[in-house]
Amino acid sequence: MNQPAHHPSALRKPLPDALLAALSALLGERVGTSEAVRQHHGKDESAHPHALPDAVVFAQTTEEVAQVVNLCRQHRVPLIAFGAGSSVEGHVLAIHGGIALDLTRMNQVLAVNVDDLDVTVQAGVTRKQLNQHLHDSGLFFPIDPGADATIGGMAATRASGTNAVRYGTMRENVMGLTVVLADGRVIRTGGRARKSSAGYDLTRLFVGSEGTLGIITEITLRLHPQPEAVSAAICMFPGVDQAVRTVIETIQMGVPIARCELLDALTIKAVNRYSKLALREVPMLLCEFHGTAASVEEQAKTVQGIAAGHGGLDFEWATKQEVRTRLWQARHDAYLACMQLRPGCRGIATDVCVPVSRLAECIAETNRDIATASMPIALFGHVGDGNFHLVILVDPQNRSDLDEADAINQRLVTRALKMGGTSTGEHGIGIGKLDFLDTEHGDAVAVMRSIKQALDPDNILNPGKVIRL
Amino acid sequence: MNQPAHHPSALRKPLPDALLAALSALLGERVGTSEAVRQHHGKDESAHPHALPDAVVFAQTTEEVAQVVNLCRQHRVPLIAFGAGSSVEGHVLAIHGGIALDLTRMNQVLAVNVDDLDVTVQAGVTRKQLNQHLHDSGLFFPIDPGADATIGGMAATRASGTNAVRYGTMRENVMGLTVVLADGRVIRTGGRARKSSAGYDLTRLFVGSEGTLGIITEITLRLHPQPEAVSAAICMFPGVDQAVRTVIETIQMGVPIARCELLDALTIKAVNRYSKLALREVPMLLCEFHGTAASVEEQAKTVQGIAAGHGGLDFEWATKQEVRTRLWQARHDAYLACMQLRPGCRGIATDVCVPVSRLAECIAETNRDIATASMPIALFGHVGDGNFHLVILVDPQNRSDLDEADAINQRLVTRALKMGGTSTGEHGIGIGKLDFLDTEHGDAVAVMRSIKQALDPDNILNPGKVIRL
Numbered sequence: 045m046n047q048p049a050h051h052p053s054a055l056r057k058p059l060p061d062a063l064l065a066a067l068s069a070l071l072g073e074r075v076g077t078s079e080a081v082r083q084h085h086g087k088d089e090s091a092h093p094h095a096l097p098d099a100v101v102f103a104q105t106t107e108e109v110a111q112v113v114n115l116c117r118q119h120r121v122p123l124i125a126f127g128a129g130s131s132v133e134g135h136v137l138a139i140h141g142g143i144a145l146d147l148t149r150m151n152q153v154l155a156v157n158v159d160d161l162d163v164t165v166q167a168g169v170t171r172k173q174l175n176q177h178l179h180d181s182g183l184f185f186p187i188d189p190g191a192d193a194t195i196g197g198m199a200a201t202r203a204s205g206t207n208a209v210r211y212g213t214m215r216e217n218v219m220g221l222t223v224v225l226a227d228g229r230v231i232r233t234g235g236r237a238r239k240s241s242a243g244y245d246l247t248r249l250f251v252g253s254e255g256t257l258g259i260i261t262e263i264t265l266r267l268h269p270q271p272e273a274v275s276a277a278i279c280m281f282p283g284v285d286q287a288v289r290t291v292i293e294t295i296q297m298g299v300p301i302a303r304c305e306l307l308d309a310l311t312i313k314a315v316n317r318y319s320k321l322a323l324r325e326v327p328m329l330l331c332e333f334h335g336t337a338a339s340v341e342e343q344a345k346t347v348q349g350i351a352a353g354h355g356g357l358d359f360e361w362a363t364k365q366e367v368r369t370r371l372w373q374a375r376h377d378a379y380l381a382c383m384q385l386r387p388g389c390r391g392i393a394t395d396v397c398v399p400v401s402r403l404a405e406c407i408a409e410t411n412r413d414i415a416t417a418s419m420p421i422a423l424f425g426h427v428g429d430g431n432f433h434l435v436i437l438v439d440p441q442n443r444s445d446l447d448e449a450d451a452i453n454q455r456l457v458t459r460a461l462k463m464g465g466t467s468t469g470e471h472g473i474g475i476g477k478l479d480f481l482d483t484e485h486g487d488a489v490a491v492m493r494s495i496k497q498a499l500d501p502d503n504i505l506n507p508g509k510v511i512r513l
Numbered sequence: 514m515n516q517p518a519h520h521p522s523a524l525r526k527p528l529p530d531a532l533l534a535a536l537s538a539l540l541g542e543r544v545g546t547s548e549a550v551r552q553h554h555g556k557d558e559s560a561h562p563h564a565l566p567d568a569v570v571f572a573q574t575t576e577e578v579a580q581v582v583n584l585c586r587q588h589r590v591p592l593i594a595f596g597a598g599s600s601v602e603g604h605v606l607a608i609h610g611g612i613a614l615d616l617t618r619m620n621q622v623l624a625v626n627v628d629d630l631d632v633t634v635q636a637g638v639t640r641k642q643l644n645q646h647l648h649d650s651g652l653f654f655p656i657d658p659g660a661d662a663t664i665g666g667m668a669a670t671r672a673s674g675t676n677a678v679r680y681g682t683m684r685e686n687v688m689g690l691t692v693v694l695a696d697g698r699v700i701r702t703g704g705r706a707r708k709s710s711a712g713y714d715l716t717r718l719f720v721g722s723e724g725t726l727g728i729i730t731e732i733t734l735r736l737h738p739q740p741e742a743v744s745a746a747i748c749m750f751p752g753v754d755q756a757v758r759t760v761i762e763t764i765q766m767g768v769p770i771a772r773c774e775l776l777d778a779l780t781i782k783a784v785n786r787y788s789k790l791a792l793r794e795v796p797m798l799l800c801e802f803h804g805t806a807a808s809v810e811e812q813a814k815t816v817q818g819i820a821a822g823h824g825g826l827d828f829e830w831a832t833k834q835e836v837r838t839r840l841w842q843a844r845h846d847a848y849l850a851c852m853q854l855r856p857g858c859r860g861i862a863t864d865v866c867v868p869v870s871r872l873a874e875c876i877a878e879t880n881r882d883i884a885t886a887s888m889p890i891a892l893f894g895h896v897g898d899g900n901f902h903l904v905i906l907v908d909p910q911n912r913s914d915l916d917e918a919d920a921i922n923q924r925l926v927t928r929a930l931k932m933g934g935t936s937t938g939e940h941g942i943g944i945g946k947l948d949f950l951d952t953e954h955g956d957a958v959a960v961m962r963s964i965k966q967a968l969d970p971d972n973i974l975n976p977g978k979v980i981r982l
Contacts, residue, residue, distance in 0.1 A: 160868040235933060235935055242936050243942060243950050243958065243961050243980065244726075244961045244964060249714060249718055252713065400628065466708075468709065469707075469708050473711060510713070511712070
């Protein structure tokens with residue numbers, strides 16, 4: 045958000061004709077330079093100003109990716125991997141021009157290993173496509189960032205979402221990668237063994253590197269058994285503090301909660317209006333439990349008891365799909381309901397994550413900002429992880445709106461860092477949180493920079509993202 | 514194992530007097546050069562030949578570690594971090610001489626955060642010490658590699674053990690680190706937030722780097738709730754295949770099994786003799802379940818049903834501590850029982866990890882090697898992860914024994930790699946598996962080398978381990 049409206053780039057220079065010719069010779073029709081295709085690849089879901097690539101190429105194989113990388117390196121032209129375009133911190137914007145490498149045509153599920161609970165996919169497979177593919181296997185891939193992102197993009201941004209409290213993030217669920225390096229070499233990291241102490245953990249280095257260290261073309265993922273039974277529960281609380289205390293105690297009791305979401309009072313108000321519900325307009329906790337029929341019942345009842353001890357109200361739980369859907373309706377409708385608080389606006393999303401013991405305090409302080417802001421701001425939380433989001437509803441044409449949103453974001457991140465948290469729990473750095481990375485990691489950023497320089501000395505891969513050189 | 518009996522080292526040169534003087538000025542009595550202290554720091558639990566450091570220093574603070582690093586760098590002298598000395602691939606041997614940096618006096622538990630289920634410790638804290646410290650907190654640290662290793666050493670080797678199938682390895686349980694780099698800078702990686710997408714994952718880069726990229730001085734760890742109830746179960750099987758099929762089905766059913774160990778027939782025979790038991794001399798599966806009282810009963814019964822479908826015999830399960838201890842006695846006594854198969858011998862330990870679907874086949878082929886070997890070889894497995902160990906009982910004075918053990922290890926690792934596995938599931942590379950790392954990771958090893966060179970250009974930190982330069 046703290047970016048100028050335009051990205052004057054010293055690196056941006058006209059695309060060499062020779063490069064375009066070589067790309068066309070390699071990929072034929074799969075090179076696009078039309079305004080439409082460049083527009084589509086020059087934006088993401090963030091409010092950062094669009095920044096169009098000079099050309100877009102569509103790769104179908106790892107070998108093609110390697111050849112594209114080699115050509116871009118020879119011509120010193122930036123190369124930006126592109127999946128679903130659902131990132132929210134400007135990760136895929138071509139701020140220095142160059143080539144967008146669209147990987148969505150690499151959308152094959154290569155191997156499902158049911159006995160080993162793993163799968164290998166090409167980078168362009170989306171998470172919904174993968175789960176559809178797995179439907180009859182008894183297994184599923186739990187990471188759900190909301191958008192139907194590509195697995196390659198999710199790996200590159202270390203995505204997570206509502207299920208992370210039980211199943212972990214991409215960090216815990218990526219077992220191995222095929223990566224094209226900046227010098228065109230193709231490496232395989234990790235593997236299909238459940239654990240390994242063999243050498244440096246390159247897999248985890250590329251997961252979350254946002255396309256700046258290499259281009260991920262294939263991913264091996266852990267899968268999980270589809271739960272035999274699911275139960276859902278909701279509960280209203282007099283304040284956020286009581287809701288958070290309930291979650292802390294639930295986790296301390298060892299309840300293997302699968303999802304645990306918090307909606308604040310403003311969001312409930314928006315949902316009541318949008319979906320014609322009559323929920324008490326106080327903070328709401330939504331939980332989901334996975335296990336055997338007996339176990340999900342026991343888990344729900346345990347949480348009911350804990351919630352009662354913290355002033356919980358209107359507790360309801362259910363195992364039947366229809367009732368669960370009704371209970372979780374407020375969560376499902378929250379985003380659209382909040383957007384209706386200011387029709388015609390655009391939502392700027394930001395997220396932080398703090399130790400859960402500080403979550404109530406962090407939300408309380410943030411709510412004071414929200415109360416005095418000139419625009420509506422919704423707050424959602426993956427509260428089991430201490431992770432929460434703001435969606436700040438701005439008029440994208442209004443500079444003062446953008447400045448105010450920026451200031452709110454600045455204060456939010458500063459607050460989270462002061463509480464031992466992180467500047468982003470699951471969105472990534474992109475261009476929007478570059479300054480915060482320095483504040484958060486200090487001298488460690490210099491180590492990140494050394495690694496970037498060692499692996500991409502010409503700064504070809506998604507330049508200007510994650511770290512400043 | 515595939516190392517010469519001596520380590521002629523071009524790097525080894527006399528320790529500069531100026532360095533020793535500077536270290537003494539810094540640490541006073543905490544610099545040792547006696548034969549005894551050098552002997553103690555010149556060996557680990559492996560059969561690799563001892564290689565003594567020229568001096569040993571005992572640090573008490575991160576700042577002292579940084580100063581020691583600076584001195585060693587100025588004098589171009591190797592520096593080897595040393596904890597409990599329980600590594601098994603020669604990780605801590607001073608093969609090029611230099612200084613052993615003993616971190617065991619940095620043994621403070623710095624902060625327990627019960628609400629956040631995390632703890633920060635100094636590198637020299639051992640896992641038993643930590644769990645003793647946590648005893649009344651309702652939390653515990655699950656990673657159990659057998660030895661009472663230091664947390665710093667466990668992080669450096671990406672250790673795991675019997676609980677990994679449920680709780681993960683050090684990779685999943687280290688949240689953040691304080692690291693002294695080769696140039697003396699002190700950085701903090703990761704943090705106390707449960708998840709973060711902020712920048713490259715340096716934490717996972719240092720976890721498993723075996724002291725070659727930096728010296729870990731403090732570690733923040735995830736903790737887990739002490740289970741309300743525990744049940745244990747054992748079952749005998751006509752063959753390894755049936756035992757493994759039982760485990761695969763158990764995991765596919767979503768049973769959150771906490772421990773799952775396999776003993777082969779030879780080990781059972783040894784245990785029967787050593788502990789005067791009367792177990793059927795066939796492969797044995799030992800399981801442990803953590804949860805509520807109702808849940809651990811349900812889990813045990815589910816596994817009983819699955820085992821029955823695969824020819825399981827003599828199934829017993831229990832929740833009472835005394836009975837559980839009796840059921841698991843074979844596992845607890847296995848190592849000592851196997852050592853008695855050849856009194857006066859030394860056990861050479863090696864481990865591999867394969868996708869669990871290949872585990873039975875891998876063990877069957879390995880058992881053919883074991884059957885024709887001239888020495889007894891015990892086989893244990895953390896079967897839920899596809900990880901298993903051989904303990905090869907050799908006369909350490911007998912060259913032909915060592916060569917035979919080496920050949921068996923070579924074939925074991927080659928077999929595991931052919932099956933999509935890894936050369937080491939939890940022991941690490943050290944000096945014993947350097948060649949295998951190349952075979953396993955190919956061109957990716959060059960990337961590891963670039964990272965080593967970027968972070969430790971003078972090759973001061975534990976030179977000769979993990980990767981060859």
